[in-house]
Amino acid sequence: MPRRKRGVPLRVSLVGLMLVLVALGLVVSGVSVTSALENRLIDRTDNGLRGAAEGWARPRDGDDRGPFGPFGQSGQSGSPTTERRPPSPYYVMLIRSDGTTFTVNDVGGSPDLSDLSRFSTDPVTVASATGSDVRWRVVKVTATNPSGVSITSVVAIKLNDVDDTVTRLIWLQLGVGLGVVVVVGGLGYLLVRTSLRPLRRVEETAEKIAGGDLDQRVPTSPPNTEVGRLATSLNVMLHQIQNAFAATAASEEQARSSEDKMRRFIADASHELRTPLTSIRGFSELYRQGAMTDTGQLMARIETEAGRMGLLVEELLMLARLDAQRPLERAQVDLLSLASDSVHSARAMAPEREIALQVLGGPGIPAVMGDAARLSQVLSNLITNVIRHTPDDATITVQIGTDDRDAIISVVDTGPGLAPADRARVFERFFRGDSSRHRDGGVGGSGLGLSIVAALVDAHGGTVGVDDTPGGGATFRVRIPRAE
Template sequence: LLSRVDRDLEEAARTWARPDRPPPAPPLDAPNSRRPPSPFYVQVVDADGRLLFVVNDESTAPDVPDEPTGRPVTVGSAGDDGPHWRVMSTENASGVVTTVGMSLAEAEETVDRLVVLQTVIGAVVLVALAVAGGVVVRMSLRPLDEVERTAAAIAEGDLSERVPEGDPRTEIGRLSVTFNAMLGRIESAFAATAASEESARRSEEKMRRFVADAGHELRTPLTTIRGFAELYRQGASTDTGMLMERIEREARRMGLLVEDLLMLARLDEQRPLDRSPVDLLAVAADAVHNARAVAPERAVTLDIIDGPGIPEVLGDDARLRQVLSNLVTNALTHTPPDADVTVRVGTADSDAVLEVADTGPGLDPDDRERVFERFYRADASRTRSSGGSGLGLSIVAALVAAHGGKVEVESEKGVGSIFRVRIPRLRPS
């Protein structure tokens, strides 16, 4: 605005208000049909300082400088009560000074309005920015609210909670990824600890049950031996041969139990086996012949499982024979006399397979889960007339595990059971 006023003043000074021209005739004092209104203030003073004329249509007049300015300057109103003026004074060779001025009232009013408008706009913009900033901050902090909620859930014991992962390019996104990774490690650590504690608890329970069962199994023959010895000492029985036979039988039973316990202890220590190539077909054939000799009235057969290669493994021949002997003995002992027992041998994939199948009464689901536990028996009684210790299948499981294999059982009530042993077979060199 000020530049436009300066241009108008300089234009007037160069044209109609040039001081080098003769002073024009004094204009009319007020605007009329001969002189329209003019925004310019014009004052002409001769060399003697006499005021020749003044043109001014404003209610106020500028405080004209005493000396010619030669360029536009800003001055106040005469009497200090009015708007500012922009004036320019020039002097010609005759000493006549012409002053041209324009009121800045309109410009100042415009500036004031602009200041007010800018203030209002600035306030509105600041409010809008504050609101937008608050929204952005709340949205950016929302993941932190999720972190807080997740932390509260974890504090209550729910370790499965996770924070929603945001943009990995943002700090909140990277924080959520890191936080979830930390939660995963914590959950895994707690799960491992819980599993370890559960395993230790189960081991402790098994140990207590094992000690109790071992004590029970040993106490029974010891009680019997002590009872017959007391009868002999008191002379209550004259049949000394019968007493000695009963004592010898119970001692033999106790000796077998102790041998089984010692074998399990050695297997638990993971002592190395005497390994050599073992043909499981020969082992199975010998087991069938032995079973037929022990129980000639039972139907015990040998069958071959079709598969690649030969059923040869690297293992301890005596221990593998004991595995199959225990399985066959278990089938003969716990099935009725008319039940068939079949020994199968062969290969499946990279394993050699031994199976002992029977057509007996089968096992309940609970019995299938616990049949390889030490001293576990499927019937409710704790002893049998056969004198079994309840360790035969436990020894089978331990020996198979020592050979790097696994043993499993399939059984159906009223149909029969299949005990299956899989051991990695020996690859031909």
């Protein structure tokens, strides 16, 4: 298994890069300052060296006298008398044209003058003749008097003062540079740590989100900073991700709910269709066995069950079309006229029932944009449901009215009403309430009438609900947006 490479933390990398840049800057500046100072000191030394060499080479009062008196006899070597000169900081070698050489050495030590031909009026640096670490600066100057006598002076001076000054400067720069690096490193670490603290909070938030807590959000920072803009972008992304997860979960839940409803719908439809089919099969078996002598009555019962089965199939097809959200034929519908026709039809169907039409006050006329046939079916199903589930002495009132936005249809009865549990489920498919509400001995309808009402009202952009009627009974109220 390959080993994971350990990365360097960002704050360490930033501080390290900062220190490298600072150190590089200090080195460059130190080298520049040191070189400039050394060159300046050597230039000053060279100027003094040239002046001294020219003075030593200049003859006095004759062809055999140097700057401090006679050299002596021809061919002799020695040192000029020191009785008339102060101590000199220079090492001086005087060479006359006849080869006589004299030296002045008040400083101790001597430069390497083994090859005099390499020296000129341009000063050069040479090592010590004794092999020590002392460096010398040497210049050679030749002067000739009018008599033709020439004197060559080789003048040298130690660079100890220059080297000591440069060395002290280097040590001073090293000390100051080390202090600067330490201070910059400490301050830089604190600055980087403080600046990266929001990123640490982003990291902690990301770890919590990775653990499944999608409600976490990155703490905000000033929007004019990079971290602030990053936090804002991450929060927007997290909000979108959370919404996407929520939408996915809701979609999955809706799919599961729809699947469960579909299973129940198929099971209920199968059960409802099984009942008339079983009846028809039973009657057919009785007829085949000759157990039924009244053929007319037998055919009437088979016809009744077939009609019941046909009605159920039509209602199932209606719900399937509504679930498919097929567009309705929309036109302006006068609900008052439609309600009047529905009330007349209901009176003809149940002449023993007291069914009334009541017009309520409200702005405008009760007109909507919709499918007149489907809206008529809404009213018919509501009235039929009341007739089927209330006693004969219960009154039925169809109310038509408006408010600022909707047209309102209410079907009010004075029957036994609905239990709270039934009221919450009354619009579910194949739901049947308490059998005591069935006026035909407990045999209810298909259980799809109110489901069709809810689907048709929803297709018209409206709502339907049920409340208790004051004094007893139930009130079904439909609200549909008014026509503009």
